[in-house]
Amino acid sequence: MFRVLICDKVSEKCVAKLRAAGFQLDFVYKPSIEDLSKIIGRYDAVIVRSSTRITREVIDRASRLKVIARAGAGLDNIDISYAVSRGIAVLNAPEALSIAVAEHVFALLLTIFRNICLANNSMKRGEWIKHALLGRELFGKTIGIIGLGRIGVEVAKRAKAFGMNVIAYIRRPKKIVEELNISATFSLEELLRNSDIITLHIPLTPQTRHMIGEREIALMKDGVVIINTSRGAVIDGKALLKGLKSGKVLAAGIDVWVNEPPKETWELELVKHPRVIATPHIGSMTREAQDRVGEIIAQKIIDYFKINIDK
Template identity: 40%
Template structure:
């Protein structure tokens, strides 16, 4: 009996043909209401979706035959991953399917700005002929600065090198040797801001990259430089960018993404002639949309016919009893990787995942892969999952070690993630109480019992009276509410540590105020 596939969102005819030629029974039923979808899902082995179909826990309860879900695209926000994982359903997506498309848009933005294409078009349409006004620049010989050379950034580098540009890049997760093979010179961010004639951003939006390009950075950029962001809204301080363009310090800027989408009609950038924008169309080409549809069809066929798993975003192919053991720890381990990334020294070169206690008897790869997902997500715009994270870490020269220990003196099971880099290391550990309550139990040498969620402020300080009182007062004055507190100190009482869950992200000025408090050594904002 052939496996049955339900296509519930628009896929290209080519994708449907791939499934049919693989000998699968395919039904295309687009636009079904949730009740109608729930009524028929029990008869299918596979479900192919884009973003319209919502794969909820309720739907999955009715999907008694379902083995695999294929999402034609990068995001899987419309799929309940926890519910799918618990039911043993593999969830796949198509990372990298739009890499060329987004990179080409970034290059088009740079070309359009250098040759004043949008402004010149508007001028001619207005009945003018202003040849001298729109004298432009060549790309050849210019220096392109690329922030992040993952899937998209590396494609842009390839195109830019072919157009005879000099390319410099910042990416802490790739070795100089690997970058050199791409034709790139790795530099620090400060050097990139100062040297590049044009800068293109290709990083994810995290607490570390939010407003990465702010007024101070814009001021350090070369006069007349260009800035392009086709990555994520919020990486650029848009008001500061408007000011830099209006003053003439920057030669032009182009955004495909905004902090708020759609942006308001009175957005300050819209009043600047040297600003170009598009409505988040980076992945919107016929080729890309067709490519991801065909790719997911090929992935579904390979899984249903041969059991081959590609681009899975959850943990596939494990016995139910093993999944039951792993499931509570997978979200925790991802949070440990994320926390370590935000505490780690620059240029991580080694990651160690250690499992102690009862959990040491189950396969470790899902845990180490999930830790890498949490870690790498803070540095790469590349879509990450449990399958590709280990390969990406290896490509970027990171050594990954897995360590088991049957003994765990304080907990039934504990997972420790250690990240080593230039000049030091960060080590965090966590456990799960009763299969539900995840806790951070150690940060470097400090023992804790902290909840790994939301906005967090971590503070290391001298173990002196009044420090925490001062922290609380300063946060209260800034309107930042403390939700939970976990305090610790070293046995010799030389240093103390605070892990504060707060209701809102502290701004840079709040963090600076905390750092100036007496006896405070280190303050960091974390998001988990």
């Protein structure tokens, strides 16, 4: 019987599927690297989300580990190259989250463009400030999508439904551009100069860290709106805060942070900024998405052991 350690909360469908397939499951939520290192040697597979880090130190103690499974998309909390060098498979389920994250992008945008938070809070205070809440439409605006993967594609589909103009930044030709009937560019600068709204959908890598900084913000239109539901560090947060203070950036919708929860002084200032809509990394937090990700990652684990181990 294969043993699986679950380090972050997953859906009951994930748990039930693995148990039905004969896996023995143990649950140790959000262990420290030190604590995880002490127990990881007992397991054939480990499931994590974003809270638990699988470092070189942990992998060195994982004497029988075959699979590291990320119940989600991002893999920046896992030392992938070292795991692979040790013959450990790294699995994730990005296909499960695309719709939820894309919908959250528009939740943030509509909250910004229609002053939803201000309207709600004023009503609860017993105020009627209708004429102070003049908003703007998404229709006709140009949205620049940095990263046209699964989530970027879902954002583009919804943007088209709102009657928006879509520009996507891509690094190589993609057939989906023609299928979606959108514009695409190989130049990040072109996207930055021509977008009313910029939304990021890229993984965090050494190449994408601070992809948007002071220089890139300076290239943007005055009054640009920035949305980040990818990873906190793809934007230089201090540069974003500076852009908000100067008025260059009209508003920002941020769901992801360098530290989760935010703890640095500049992060807390960004959270509290009156033109920032801040959410605690909930882009993928829908019942439907969590059920999908649980079932998908469970099936990938089952398939891996069936194909590679049960021979």
